[in-house]
Amino acid sequence: MGDASAVTATGLVKKFGGRRVVDGVDLTVPTGAIYGVLGPNGAGKTTTLRMLLGIIEPDGGERSVLGHANPRAVSDSIGYLPEERGLYPAMKARDAIAFLGALRGLDRKTGRARAAAMMEEVGLGHAVDEKIRKLSKGMAQLVQLLGSVVHRPALLVLDEPFSGLDPVNQEKLEAFILAERDRGATILFSTHIMSHAERICDRLAIIAGGKRRFEGTVDDARGMLPQRVLYTPRDPGDAVAAALPRDAVRDGAVWRFELPDGGIEPWLATLIERGHGIAGLSIERPGLHEAFVSIVGRDAIEAAGEPVAPGMAA
Structure with missing residues (x-):
């Protein structure tokens, strides 16, 4: 795809102890996009990212990062926030950010100036000279994030x-990622938390068992499941059941069923004709979490030790 793709991977394979942790993964990350790699714990997300960064070498397949087959050749143009966080606890926050920038070729004076400005932008201006060990976990994580982008x-x-952050800092991080995208950066991130991906991703891939199971937009994923109708009749009795689709399930006064292939209008006409009336009606699109469970499978998610919400598609 040439300049249209910041990152591509074709058939990436990585084995550990004879087991294929990543098994033929393909990815195409458009330049300037926010691209999420989703999957349950142990799906192979971190290993895939590390191969793309050149931290570990693949046992098979090809990759291209910013136009280079060797990611290390463009390391100064990459920012990386690893899953395992780590900053020198005795270092001041501003200096820690400048230090991480220096590892990517940024001079110390510019790094310190940018660090102070960026900390002010994310509400940490009061902590520029605080030592890392005195910061909360969320504050320290934001400092490390700033260190990964200070060299732009x-x-x-x-x-x-988003792991380990409270809701306030998660919201700050989402805003920060969007701002980086608006600056012109390409964002590639892994997560097993669907809500963040649903809100900010331009495109995403779903990985499970080391294999890519889906690639596309959030709407593409959600569109794999049918929409649902939530209907409340004026008469709460059971007589209305005969006029509803066979998959209709009652939950209190509300009936739920898949949107019929022919649309809702013929069904509404039947309800009105039979005198059942409409006290409430809405059409609900499945969320990304439901699509994720449908794509990956409930058993795979539970095997990873993660909860599956009741009623989610299997």
Whole structure:
């Protein structure tokens, strides 16, 4: 795809102890997009990102990062937030950010100036000279994130960036990722939390068992499942059941069923004709979490030790 793709991977394979942790994964990350790699714990997300970054070498397949087959050749144009966080606890926050920038070729004076400005932008201006060990976990994580972008990389790779953050800092991180995309950076991040991906991803891939199971937009994923109708008749009795589709299930006064192939209008006409009336009616689209469960499978998610919400598609 040439300049249209910041990252491509074809048939990536990685084995550990004879087991294929990543088994033929293909990815295409458009330049300037926010691209999520989703999957349950142990799906192979971190290993895939590390191969793309050149931290570990694949046992098979090909990759291209910012136009280079060797990711290390463009390391100064990449920002990386690893899943395992780590900063020098005795270092001051501003200096820690400048230090991480220096590892990517940024001079210390510029790094310190940018660090102070960026910390102010995310509400940490009061902590520029605080030592890392005195910061809360969420504050320290934001400092490390700033350190990964202080050199203004073309590609930002974040491994489970929302892990361990409280809701306020998760919201800050989402806003920060969107701002980086608007600046022109390409964002590639892994997560097993669907809500973040649903809100901010331009495209995403779903990986399970080391294999890519889906690639496309959030709407593409949600569109794999039918929409649902939530209907409340004026008469709460059971007589209305005969006029409803066979898959209709009653939950209190509300009936739920899949949107019929012919649309809702013929069904509404039948209800009105039979005198059941309409006290409430809505059409509900499945969320990304439901699509994820349908694509990956309930057993695979539960095997990874993650909860599956009741009523989610299997």
